[in-house]
Amino acid sequence: MGLFAELRDSVSRVTASLFADDSEPKRIGIYGPPNAGKTTLANRIARDWTGDAVGPESHIPHETRRARRKEDVEIKRNGKTVNIDIVDTPGVTTKVDYSEFLDHDMEKDEAVRRSREATEGVAEAMHWLREDVDGVIYVLDATEDPFTQVNTMLIGIIESRELPVLILANKTDLEDANIQRVSNAFPQHETIPLSALEGDNMDEVYEQIAKYFG
């Protein structure tokens, strides 16, 4: 993008923010690779503040195959109220092989259907990222190597769109969790450790959500 185009975009953003309706909730996309715990986190946040869940959780990859939005989640922190829409997105990947689902006791037809829906879901997630989210919570499984090309590309895409991003190192309840490795992978961003499953360190997560997206 040329400097003139960047200047024009910056002016547009400032103008938009001047006239923005602060009561409009910001759409915060929960992104990350498959099986990082995105839906578990989305459900944890939604249950804590609205009493409802967002979607089913599973250890099978690509359980979430459609972006799901939970609207008007009001998070209260330090006397401040942050109103957000949570968008739980399918895990992003560059490959989907139906045969991997066969390892999870699925018939071939079911595995093929699931892989087709998964590919549609990933495309949908990318579209949301380019068009429809105002900020990103990037969830990583802290027991896995964060230095993957998909993570690097997605963080690069988020940065190029100048979206505020909070990186969460999830699954700290597991013995193999390595929070420092996640922090080292993306030192330019704040990394918050948590266990979405156990609800560990959610206070800090909400504090940072209020700080980043408030």
Place this chain on the structure above:
Amino acid sequence: MPETTSSGDGPQEGVQIDLISGERMAGKTSMEKIRLILDGVRDGNIVVLESGLTPDEESKLIEVTMSEINPDGFSGIEIESFPQDQASDTSLLGRLMGKQETSKLTVIGPANQIQSLHKDETLISALISRK
């Protein structure tokens, strides 16, 4: 991509590697670049880009790749590139001219044929199998 020449009879065994110069990509639109990459990869080739893609193009590459996956053949791509060197960002003049520096060697191949073995800031090591 130009046709490969075969010296023997019958189909060639082996893996074709296309090294695509930054110059060849320079005048192309995002979709032309993505098409060039995916056509090569779907033919079973390994595509190496001298200059990488912009973040927006990478996002579209993922989206188009997903739309082309099918259970009978194509299961997606493996992609590896070196981290963007912040120091190589384009100069003010380049930005004024609308030029965006993306120089980062990028390797893309069919997911069922390429497997990353090792990657760090200076080395990408991959194992490539035949179709």
